Amino acid sequence: MSDVDNSKRTWMIATGCAGAVGGVAVAVPFVKTFSPSERALAAGAAVEVDIGALKPGEKLTVEWRGKPVWIVRRTPEQLEALKKTTPQVADPDSKRTAYPTPDYAKNEYRSIKPEYFVAVGICSHLGCSPSDKFQTGAQPSLPDDWNGGFLCPCHGSTFDMAGRVFKNKPAPDNLEVPPHMYLSDTKLLIGEDKKA
Secondary structure, X not given: OHHHHHHHHHHHHHHHHXXXXXXXXXXXXXXXXXXXXXXXXXXXXXXXEEOOXXXXXXXXXXXXXXXXXXXXXXXXXXXXXXXXXXXXXXXXXXXXXXXXXXXXXXXXXXXXXXXEEEEEOOOOOOXXXXXXXXOOOOOOOOOOOOOOEEEOOOOOOEEEOOOXXXXXXXXXXXXXXXXXXXXXXXXXXXXXXXXX
């Protein structure tokens, strides 16, 4: 009877080991599916942008995390106009928290350097992309005292040159300012704001 028990024991151990090896062989590919793909990693990665050729009054659009990010080099006149629009905007100090505004953008320019404005180009109302309306003065769908900014054509929300939404508009918040930092005078890194 002990010979039978030993042979059963050997088969039990052998089949148990084979089952364990098979289980690991199946589990490894399954567990690997939980790690992000190369494409997903690239989509969330920070984006380095050369802004050296951007002239005053021009806008550059880059993609970060599948969203358009605007880099606007504002003119001295556009910066001066922000003082006029401050009393007309809903959240002049970026205190609302739907989009957490970085501390370095909680100023009248909503930027690190007053000359450069960096924002996600998506309206906070329904996700449309506002149009550039940098020209000042009366225009269709804009007030006669327009000082330049952005117009969301879907429902008429207007934003000044700092991405601050005007009062009594459908958009509930200012345009989002993404984390960013300057690597040099002409290099901007969007998606990170601290040196690793």
